[in-house]
Amino acid sequence: AAPPATLTTLDGTRIATSDLVGKVVILTFWATWCGPCREELPLLSAYLEQHRTEGLEVLAFSLDSPDDLSQVRRVAQAFSFPSGLLANSSAPGYGRIWRIPVNFTIDRKGRLVDNGWDDKKPVWTQERLERIVTPLLNAQP
Numbered sequence: 001a002a003p004p005a006t007l008t009t010l011d012g013t014r015i016a017t018s019d020l021v022g023k024v025v026i027l028t029f030w031a032t033w034c035g036p037c038r039e040e041l042p043l044l045s046a047y048l049e050q051h052r053t054e055g056l057e058v059l060a061f062s063l064d065s066p067d068d069l070s071q072v073r074r075v076a077q078a079f080s081f082p083s084g085l086l087a088n089s090s091a092p093g094y095g096r097i098w099r100i101p102v103n104f105t106i107d108r109k110g111r112l113v114d115n116g117w118d119d120k121k122p123v124w125t126q127e128r129l130e131r132i133v134t135p136l137l138n139a140q141p
Contacts, residue, residue: 002104002112003093007059009082010073015059017106023055024136025106028124029086029097029116031063032071037101040124045079047129052080054137055108061086063097107136 005027006016017025028044030037041060048058058081062072066087076083086097094104095117102122105114114132116122 002106002110003091005059005061005091005094006089007061007082007084008088009084010069010076013082015082017059017110020057020106021110022108023057024108024133026056026058026133027061027091027094027104027106028058029061029063029091029094029100029102031100032068032075033064034100036123038075040101041075041079043126043129044124045081047124047126047133048080051133051137056133056137057081060084061089061091061097063100105132105136108139 002017004016004018006014008014026044030041044058048056060081060083062083062085064072064085066085072083072085102116103124104112104116107113113136
């Protein structure tokens with residue numbers, strides 16, 4: 001089973017992975033100062049737009065400090081998924097986030113099927129999304 005996580009979004013909404021069972025969920029950890037993150041997030045946003053109706057959800061946890069909230073808001077407004085500060089959220093079962101971007105994928109049954117710590121190249125690419133996430137979306141709920 002995937003460790004529980006709860007994102008407190010920039011507008012204060014709380015979204016728990018336990019509430020998303022039945023959907024495929026990507027947890028992404030990023031920061032405004034992370035170049036590879038800034039390249040990956042638009043791709044992830046576009047992929048979500050293509051697959052939202054198939055049951056895909058993305059929760060984005062920013063490692064920025066609360067002092068940088070205005071900058072996080074500015075970056076996050078360009079994306080189609082909810083974002084929030086990791087400092088205000090909860091994802092203890094995913095370890096200390098020391099390398100970003102790092103992503104975790106949870107299947108419709110709530111199982112962790114892609115652990116970002118195990119990936120040598122954890123940045124999302126179109127090919128990687130098609131290889132890891134698309135088959136999960138195609139699986140019947």
